[in-house]
Amino acid sequence: MHADPKGVLTGIHFIDGDHAACEGALAAGCRFVAGYPITPSTEVVERFASRIPLVGGVFIQMEDEIASSIAILGGAWAGKKVMTVTSGPGLSLMMEHIGLAVITETPCVIVDVQRGGPSTGLPTLPAQADMMQVKWGSHGDYEIIALSPNSPQECFDLMIKAFNLAETYRVPVFFMMDEVVGHMTERVAIPAPEAIDIVDRKWTTKKPGEYQVYMPGEDQVPEMVKAGDGYRIHVTGLTHDERGYPAMNPVAQDKLVKRLIGKIRDHREEIVDVREDGVEGADIVVVSFGITSRVAQAAVEQARTRGVKVGHLRLVITWPFPVTRITQLAESAKAFVVPELNMGQMVLEVERAVAGRAAVISIGHAGGTVHEPITILNRIMEAAQ
Amino acid sequence: MAKSEIRVGGLGGQGVILLGHIIGKAASIYDGKHATLIQAFGPEARGSACSAQVTVSDEPIGYPYVKNPDYLVIMSPDAYTQFAPQLKPTGTLLYESELITVDDRLPAGVRALGIPATRFAEELGRRLVLNIVMVGFFAGVTGLLSREAMETAVRGSVPKGTEELNLRAFRKGYEYGVELVGAATVAS
Numbered sequence: 242m243h244a245d246p247k248g249v250l251t252g253i254h255f256i257d258g259d260h261a262a263c264e265g266a267l268a269a270g271c272r273f274v275a276g277y278p279i280t281p282s283t284e285v286v287e288r289f290a291s292r293i294p295l296v297g298g299v300f301i302q303m304e305d306e307i308a309s310s311i312a313i314l315g316g317a318w319a320g321k322k323v324m325t326v327t328s329g330p331g332l333s334l335m336m337e338h339i340g341l342a343v344i345t346e347t348p349c350v351i352v353d354v355q356r357g358g359p360s361t362g363l364p365t366l367p368a369q370a371d372m373m374q375v376k377w378g379s380h381g382d383y384e385i386i387a388l389s390p391n392s393p394q395e396c397f398d399l400m401i402k403a404f405n406l407a408e409t410y411r412v413p414v415f416f417m418m419d420e421v422v423g424h425m426t427e428r429v430a431i432p433a434p435e436a437i438d439i440v441d442r443k444w445t446t447k448k449p450g451e452y453q454v455y456m457p458g459e460d461q462v463p464e465m466v467k468a469g470d471g472y473r474i475h476v477t478g479l480t481h482d483e484r485g486y487p488a489m490n491p492v493a494q495d496k497l498v499k500r501l502i503g504k505i506r507d508h509r510e511e512i513v514d515v516r517e518d519g520v521e522g523a524d525i526v527v528v529s530f531g532i533t534s535r536v537a538q539a540a541v542e543q544a545r546t547r548g549v550k551v552g553h554l555r556l557v558i559t560w561p562f563p564v565t566r567i568t569q570l571a572e573s574a575k576a577f578v579v580p581e582l583n584m585g586q587m588v589l590e591v592e593r594a595v596a597g598r599a600a601v602i603s604i605g606h607a608g609g610t611v612h613e614p615i616t617i618l619n620r621i622m623e624a625a626q
Numbered sequence: 627m628a629k630s631e632i633r634v635g636g637l638g639g640q641g642v643i644l645l646g647h648i649i650g651k652a653a654s655i656y657d658g659k660h661a662t663l664i665q666a667f668g669p670e671a672r673g674s675a676c677s678a679q680v681t682v683s684d685e686p687i688g689y690p691y692v693k694n695p696d697y698l699v700i701m702s703p704d705a706y707t708q709f710a711p712q713l714k715p716t717g718t719l720l721y722e723s724e725l726i727t728v729d730d731r732l733p734a735g736v737r738a739l740g741i742p743a744t745r746f747a748e749e750l751g752r753r754l755v756l757n758i759v760m761v762g763f764f765a766g767v768t769g770l771l772s773r774e775a776m777e778t779a780v781r782g783s784v785p786k787g788t789e790e791l792n793l794r795a796f797r798k799g800y801e802y803g804v805e806l807v808g809a810a811t812v813a814s
Binding site for chain 2: 253254255257421424425426427428532535536538539610611614
């Protein structure tokens with residue numbers, strides 16, 4: 242189906258990533274946002290709060306991020322497409338409800354405009370240091386999806402994809418921006434509503450009485466209903482059976498956890514999204530994501546003028562990680578160079594996929610600004626020796 | 627033109643970010659180029675140091691920050707002190723000539739062009755349009771972007787009802803810039 246025209250601000254704009262992300266959410270059909278303002282993400286909810294009365298929906302400024310992250314789960318079960326928006330300190334507070342979203346299979350988008358940490362850290366300056374937190378931060382075993390836009394245009398385009406993935410797999414989807422992408426202003430083209438493909442919620446067609454709230458389909462994803470439609474349903478954070486009732490035993494646990502993980506892992510090859518530039522047959526492969534991919538591209542182009550066979554693989558979707566592709570490239574590449582605005586997080590996944598068949602070089606950065614292209618260039622040149 | 631890097635500096639409340647925004651918008655929406663705007667500001671709403679970095683290029687822009695600008699547009703003495711030494715030796719300084727005194731902080735070879743933008747803005751009736759006078763001055767001196775693109779960007783970026791005043795401010799700065807550059811060429 243196509244986007245609801247009410248939410249689509251078709252045209253050419255010169256806006257920053259935060260504003261573009263908000264427009265992406267509106268175009269994707271998001272009609273409920275609960276949030277607590279935090280730099281550098283505030284502009285996303287600021288814009289949503291001013292736009293949503295015209296589009297038709299609700300924004301609530303909650304008392305904190307804990308409340309925000311539970312309010313959106315309620316909003317989703319009331320039938321809306323939902324989002325919350327935060328930065329590191331707020332994300333830490335949301336961790337318990339991320340687990341609740343996973344086990345209740347509540348579709349939602351969580352925007353994290355990353356800033357320097359730990360703790361309050363650098364409110365107005367960038368980092369990419371929450372990459373492992375979104376994968377592992379809530380307790381228990383689970384899989385999530387995360388996207389890493391590198392421009393305001395992608396903040397729009399990928400936000401639509403984020404909502405579509407949340408609905409397809411009924412999973413929390415993380416939108417991993419950073420301060421630079423959030424506050425950078427560029428040209429953003431918003432297409433006509435009929436050019437925007439939207440995945441609707443997987444509503445059931447079964448009647449009350451026949452419907453079981455957690456009976457999975459062939460894709461391992463159950464159908465959904467919303468409150469007020471006449472279905473008696475039970476939704477809980479406890480391990481549950483297909484009827485949604487608590488079933489606290491090893492058999493039910495095995496079945497549920499394996500399905501929650503399987504619905505993502507078994508579709509990994511469909512979900513992963515990488516952009517490749519000259520990686521086939523390259524001696525050196527630079528792996529990057531988000532704002533760092535733009536700096537890395539400058540370094541890659543400079544290295545090529547010096548005769549190095551270097552390719553660039555950009556992770557558009559960071560979770561699930563493209564294990565298969567990296568494994569393939571490790572057959573012929575000599576080294577992988579991984580710049581990121583943290584002290585070495587996604588590089589661990591690269592190492593795991595490369596499994597010792599090539600060198601893996603981490604270019605860590607504590608955050609606060611982006612890498613200098615020369616820093617990345619120097620490491621590419623060293624690796625090429 | 628391959629790539630031009632611009633730094634705009636002044637005080638919060640002077641319209642520094644809007645000035646950068648108009649240049650970026652003119653380039654990327656109305657003149658078919660790529661532009662990236664990065665802004666830096668303090669926690670205060672007014673009066674703190676404030677700056678915008680704009681990269682305008684024919685090619686997609688990777689690294690988004692401006693380290694050594696080709697053009698520096700300055701509206702406060704503090705911004706001059708902070709940013710003047712960073713100008714490229716081939717660069718151009720555009721400054722508010724009644725607020726800023728150019729001294730030896732400026733790298734050798736830099737072309738410095740001043741405009742009494744605050745006075746012009748006051749003569750037009752609103753001191754507030756100082757930044758738009760500077761936008762016009764930038765457009766007139768640099769010729770980086772078409773006058774039409776710049777005027778369209780001004781019109782679309784200022785509050786409704788103030789378009790005509792702002793366009794008068796733009797044209798005042800533009801004409802002063804064109805004349806100044808013309809006179810400089812004759813003198814050399």
